[in-house]
Amino acid sequence: xxxxxxxLFFIDAMRAWAILMMLQGHFIDGLLDPVYRDTENAAFxxxxxxxxxxxxxxxxxxxxxxxxxxxxxxxxxxxxxRVAKGVRRGLQLLLIGYLLRLNVLGLFKxxxxxxxxxxxxxxxIGLSILALIGVYLLxxxxxxxxxxxxxxxxxxxxxxxxxxxxxxxxxxxxxxxxNYFTKxxxxxxxxxxxxxxxxxxxxxxxxxxxxxxxxxxxTVGIPLATVVGYLLIYHSSGAFTSLYKITGWEFFGLxxxxxxxxIRLGNVFIVFAVFMLLRKFLTNRTILNIGASTLSIYVIHxxxxxxxxxxxxxxxxxxxxxxxxxxxxGAVLFMVVCTYLALKYNQHEVEIxxxxxxxxxxxxxxxxxxxxxxxxxxxxxxxxxxxxxxRRFLRTVRG
Numbered sequence: 001x002x003x004x005x006x007x008l009f010f011i012d013a014m015r016a017w018a019i020l021m022m023l024q025g026h027f028i029d030g031l032l033d034p035v036y037r038d039t040e041n042a043a044f045x046x047x048x049x050x051x052x053x054x055x056x057x058x059x060x061x062x063x064x065x066x067x068x069x070x071x072x073x074x075x076x077x078x079x080x081x082r083v084a085k086g087v088r089r090g091l092q093l094l095l096i097g098y099l100l101r102l103n104v105l106g107l108f109k110x111x112x113x114x115x116x117x118x119x120x121x122x123x124x125i126g127l128s129i130l131a132l133i134g135v136y137l138l139x140x141x142x143x144x145x146x147x148x149x150x151x152x153x154x155x156x157x158x159x160x161x162x163x164x165x166x167x168x169x170x171x172x173x174x175x176x177x178x179n180y181f182t183k184x185x186x187x188x189x190x191x192x193x194x195x196x197x198x199x200x201x202x203x204x205x206x207x208x209x210x211x212x213x214x215x216x217x218x219t220v221g222i223p224l225a226t227v228v229g230y231l232l233i234y235h236s237s238g239a240f241t242s243l244y245k246i247t248g249w250e251f252f253g254l255x256x257x258x259x260x261x262x263i264r265l266g267n268v269f270i271v272f273a274v275f276m277l278l279r280k281f282l283t284n285r286t287i288l289n290i291g292a293s294t295l296s297i298y299v300i301h302x303x304x305x306x307x308x309x310x311x312x313x314x315x316x317x318x319x320x321x322x323x324x325x326x327x328x329x330g331a332v333l334f335m336v337v338c339t340y341l342a343l344k345y346n347q348h349e350v351e352i353x354x355x356x357x358x359x360x361x362x363x364x365x366x367x368x369x370x371x372x373x374x375x376x377x378x379x380x381x382x383x384x385x386x387x388x389x390x391r392r393f394l395r396t397v398r399g
Contacts, residue, residue, distance in 0.1 A: 010275040012291030013282035018058040019294045024331040025051040031322045056264040063201025077140040086133045093126030100308045117176045119187040128198035151203040158196035159261040163254035225273040232266025296342035
């Protein structure tokens with residue numbers, strides 16, 4: 001009962017909103033014909049603005065949730081069971097991130113395409129969780145204020161110096177590692193600066209934990225988040241310009257040239273304020289289940305849209321070719337399908353995983369017993385058993 005009472009439903013709702021925004025954003029951005037990308041169109045600009053908010057909110061909420069669960073445990077340091085769980089979770093996200101970019105047909109040819117090494121959301125969130133654990137362990141046996149101070153400090157350093165390090169090529173690193181720090185090779189996200197949103201989420205979660213029994217937590221928190229958000233959105237660029245004139249430090253002068261990090265951080269605070277304000281209306285079970293199923297939703301959307309494993313996704317066939325009359329209802333249907341499949345998967349996760357394990361064990365035995373050197377019989381066996389699992393899953397979904 002206690003765990004249920006302490007649950008922050010508005011955070012689950014924020015996460016649900018962010019993943020749905022990500023689904024429609026990826027769908028429309030990937031399939032909308034460029035001829036309709038008119039920045040003078042008010043509707044397109046509104047969509048584009050909210051698309052830009054999605055990733056900062058998602059990273060911030062991910063950092064918030066993990067840190068909130070981590071510091072609620074009374075045990076400290078390595079004795080905290082959330083540390084081991086977090087390490088497993090971080091490594092799992094890294095593994096899934098790479099698996100989603102794996103092309104099975106290329107693998108059978110003995111090739112790993114360059115796209116396999118690109119870094120995306122799951123890689124960065126996985127590393128962010130590991131980084132949060134590292135900071136927590138570093139500060140666990142020291143003063144209580146050190147942990148939130150380090151989290152806020154990491155955010156400020158990453159955001160303030162982004163104009164400097166984004167120019168670095170990291171060419172001294174192998175591409176597989178450099179992709180975590182530079183978009184030069186095609187990575188969608190990089191750990192710097194996106195870790196900064198996760199650590200900021202962790203910092204905010206510490207504040208919520210410290211003041212959870214404060215009678216006026218939301219009475220103070222909502223206007224405070226609104227004011228901070230407003231200042232970051234509309235006045236941070238001017239503030240950095242003034243700091244540059246006063247100090248002469250060049251990096252202050254570079255920030256206003258592309259001040260997306262602090263402005264988007266302001267958007268995050270406004271979203272926090274809105275969801276805190278509406279918190280009493282955000283306890284619907286379906287919304288909360290969606291918020292708790294973001295990983296499943298993300299994986300399913302990646303497979304359908306980008307064609308993980310086979311390359312046969314919607315993006316391949318309709319890349320930047322659809323009109324708004326098709327892509328908008330298509331995005332709604334896409335969100336519904338991905339969410340429905342993910343919720344059904346989570347209901348039958350144990351059964352589905354056991355079926356997958358059975359398939360892999362069967363294929364392994366087939367490979368051991370196979371006398372032929374050709375890979376074709378093994379591939380045929382894998383295909384047959386994969387179809388069997390898929391039929392079972394579809395029967396489960398329909399049932």
